[in-house]
Amino acid sequence: MTWAIFWQLALGFGAISLVSIGGGIAVLPEMHRLVVEVHGWMDSADFARRFALAQAAPGPNVLVVGLFGWHVGGVGGMLTAVLAMTLPTSFMAFGFSRLRARLAGRMWLKTIERGLVPIAVGLIAASGLILARGTASGWIPVAVTAASTLFVWRTDYSPLWVLGAGAVVGLLLL
Amino acid sequence: MTDDPPPRPVPTLADLFLTYGKIGLIGFGGINAWARRVLVEEKRWLTDQEYAETLGLGQVLPGPNALNAAIMVGDRFHGTAGAIAAPSAMFGGPLILLAGLAMLYDAYGELPTMRALLAGVGAAAAGMVLGTAAKMTEKLRPPPALLAVGLMAFAAAGILRVPLPLTVFGLAPFGIWAAWRAMRRP
Secondary structure, three states, X not given: OOHHHHHHHHHHHHHHHHOOEOOHHHHHHHHHHHHHHHOOOOOHHHHHHHHHHHHHOOOOHHXXXXXXXXXXXXXXXXXXXXXXXXXXXXXXXXXXXXHHHHHOOOHHHHHHHHHHHHHHHHHHHHHHHHHHHHHOOOHHHHHHHHHXXXXXXXXXXXXXXXXXXHHHHHHHHO | OXXXXXXXXXXXXXHHHHHHHHHHHHOOOOOHHHHHHHHHHHOOOOOHHHHHHHHHHHHHOEXXXXXXXXXXXXXXXXXXXXXXXXXXXXXXXXXXXXXXXXXXXHHHOOOHXXXXXXXXXXXXHHHXXXXXXXXXXXXXXXXXXXXXXXXXXXXXXXXXXXXXXXXXXXXXXXXXXXHHXXXXXX
């Protein structure tokens, strides 16, 4: 293991983070190019398995880069990849947050903010659909997804209940 | 603004850290639906409208949108300290968990029981995310033009699989135009 690999991780994921607009998962094809095609750190099947593992675990989706980093360089690789993916854009977001506070109340800013709201909600719905499609391997998971949708939409109980129920159904029936 | 409940509490820095830590650890299927659940419904620190606006801005900025939103929420309540506390808690917990999972995976590969359990949780988490979108739409009560933009975003990203940057920047002008029209006619 040489330092070169940490540089490659840092530069590779740092560059990808700058073009990840709309969500970390948007740049999955770019990550595949970096990890599988350019550096050959793993094959496509391994890439898909690690992505599935990160999707199944709780936390920000973008943490999948941690698993790629882990595969390449252990704990150091994991931290390098995650920091490269998050730090540069964090400074931008922070700068923007300050600017937003200074411009608070301006009509044009309010208009932009309100105009982006439906896109934010639409993209949440889209990610739900994509997740559902990924798990729909028969009528049981589809029924779980449908029941969970109704439960979360129509009640105010904690969604952790449906996750627990999903886990039980998974263990017994899947 | 759609809802105006009694005065909303302001979190301390420790609250912010612990709450974002919790959001990270229960965030199955992605952070955003859970962040809304905890920040808007459980803690009442933000309204649905405020949360959705923050997330919308997080989506047009480069970088993970949940991270951008966490930085803005942290900054809003506790300045620089908050902007550091919220995202580091949100990433810290899941990162440790993921390191554990990676070790298990390296040692044992995929365990069938684990797979079955995660398949069930994954299906439920997908419903959680869909249900959240439905709930937000209901609470925000968007005028028809804004609703149409939301449905287009859903169709473009979820059904047609248009690349996200294209979806976001292609629909943003329509969303802003629809918002401008809605605000002119109260």
